[in-house]
Amino acid sequence: MTFTRYVALGDSFTEGVGDVAEHLPNGVRGWADRTAAALAAVEPGLEYANLAIRGRKLKPIVDEQVPPAMAMAPDLVTIHAGGNDILRPAVDLDDLLNCYDEAITRLSATGATVAVFTPHDPGSAPVFRALRGRFAILAEGVRQIADRRGAVLVDYWRIRDYDDRRLWAFDRLHMSPAGHQRMAIAVLDALGVPHGLTPLPLTEAPARSTVQERLADLDWARGFLAPWLGRRLRGVSSGDSLQPRYRQPTPALEIR
Structure with missing residues (x-):
């Protein structure tokens, strides 16, 4: 499968926070950049846009990023959202998932391939595991949306490599360069795109x-x-x- 125009939507996960690259916009690289580079190895004319902004909650992502993304007429869209919502003291998960479903429906109706992500399982994170129930509900809701709308699913929850703290940045909330590389591999595999990416070497902890x-x-x-x-x-x-x-x-x- 090849693509000619890829648009990435979302929050800090997709912006690339944790994968420092001072010479690039906002000082980061991230899995989406790495994915775009691998896609361009298959289709050299690939164009890439990344509208993700750190800290954005789901509804602002849908309101601010989905319309301009659709106007670009992409044939591949990735979207990750909801993580910043479930870290707030109160959240209506049903409302959140309904909003997400409507956004995926709109994006899919354009004919683009749409890839979505479950959240990470925070069970091994001392602070964030208190919210594990919320993360689990969001994960299952995203799986159901992917099933209903024919979206490609990247099931982050089930990638157990992320139990290794070396795949996380200092803040324990964002992925390290090795974590972003691993995610790019997961995305390409889910899309069925051949690639030459391999995990980055890890130093012994x-x-x-x-x-x-x-x-x-x-x-x-x-x-x-x-x-x-x-x-x-x-x-x-x-x-x-x-x-x-x-x-x-x-x-x-x-x-x-």
């Missing part, structure tokens, strides 16, 4: 004592959790001042 683990937890709380909670209390997002990385279709071979 040193054993940590209980004291070292607690110190790492403290560093994380100071470096990520406290600022993240502060933004929630102020009602601001890390993506408020950012623009989409590739607002218009761009030749994927030009992105390095």
Whole structure:
């Protein structure tokens, strides 16, 4: 299967947060860039747009990103949304999934191949596993949407490689470069596109004592959790001042 125009929609997951590349827009690369490069190896004329913005909740993604994506007439769309909603104190999951279903229906009606993602299983994450029930409901809802609408499903929940902390960035919320590479492989495999991507090499994780683990937890709380909670209390997002990385279709071979 080959594609000629790929548009990526969503939040920080799709923007590429955690995969630092200072020379690229917003200072990140991410699995979508990596996927676009692999698709361009099959179809050199592939154009790629990435409208994802970190911090966006599902409804703003649908309202702000779906219409311009449809106007680009893509033949491939990926969309990941809902993660920022279920991290809020209160969320109506039925309303969330209905909105998601309507968006996938609109995108699929264009004739484009649409790929969707379940959320990650946070069962191994000390802080986020308290919300595991919400994540599980969203995951099953996305599976049902994919079944109903004929969308390609990337079942992130079932990719157990992500139980390895080396696939996560310092903030424990976003993927590391190795995690983004693994996701690009999962997307290409789900699409049935031949590719040459392989997992990035991982350094051996040193054993940590209980004291070292607690110190790492403290560093994380100071470096990520406290600022993240502060933004929630102020009602601001890390993506408020950012623009989409590739607002218009761009030749994927030009992105390095």
